[in-house]
Amino acid sequence: MARKLKTYQTSLGFFDLVIAAPSMKAALQAWGADSNLFHQGFAKESEDPDVIEAAMAAPGVVLKRPVGSTGPYKEQAELPTNLADDGDATKAQPKSKNHKPPKHSKRPRDPKAERRATLAFEKEEQRRAQERVKEAAVQQRERERRQRAISKAQNALDAARQKYQTKAAEIKAQIDVLERKSQTQQARWEKERVRLEAALQKVRG
Template sequence: MPRQLKVFRTSTGFHDAYVAAPSQKAALEAWGADANLFARGVAEQVTDPALTAEALKRPGEVIRVSRGDLAAQLKALGGKKAPAKKARVPEPEPESEPKPAKPKKRKPAPSRTRLDKAEAALEQAEEKHARERAALEREREAIERKIAELQERSEQEKERLRAARDKAAESYREALDKWSG
């Protein structure tokens, strides 16, 4: 004997998705959900005959029903101004279907001002530190050049003084040899 069908509903944006299925698991599979929407509280079993009639006619098939007219949906988007109203064709709705609650007015998006200022300050600090480091690198290179030049001059001077010392020592030995006899 086949299992009795139940009707389940979940919200999909501006629509409710109904499905007639034998279990919550079967309903989740029909919706293609990869998480348990019932445990999260975003899906439920529906018992109102006016809401279940269409789904029970087509078991296993997802039936989407608009949650309001175009004006209500545009208002929920939080746009600045609704577009000019066009002639609308009313959708047939079951008489016993409850009207959706009016959506709350959306809060404005949070300001990025502090984040932008902090990012700009960080970027300025990084540039300043890079300039300071480059200046110190140039100073270090200049000091290293001066050290190399000093070392070269020092070696040349020591070589000249060693030569003068060796010449003076030779002259002294010769004079000492003549004196000693």
């Protein structure tokens, strides 16, 4: 059974945000919040019929407007225009003691509209889920491509090392053979030198 949607609102950075979602958890996920803004008092369920109407017109879509403004909520909103006013724009204006929040008139429920909004939210959730699956697939392909590149480079290094070690072993074997030949030749020369020097000494008498 489809869950009834509610409108939640908060302020993050330079924007006021609203969304029509079935639960606070779903709203936090859509906002990308890493903490429970509702428990911290930074988010709430909206009772403003204009805000609710705007959110219900685009269920599951995060709508925003410049923080502190009273303009319409949009999926793409401009940054606040008073950011350079010596930082005063980021400070909350003091509220008078007699200030009372405006009362919002209750609009009659429209079950058909609520049903359409719920279905639209579920469709938006499915779209986001599909995007996450696509992003995960792209990341997986990138990891596999990188791993193939690493394996190729490692195989080339291993092959070059093996080739070097084989060649070095062949050269060392040749050096050993030449060394033994040199030692044999040296021994023969020593014998021949001793014999010839003895003969020379004998001739000199």
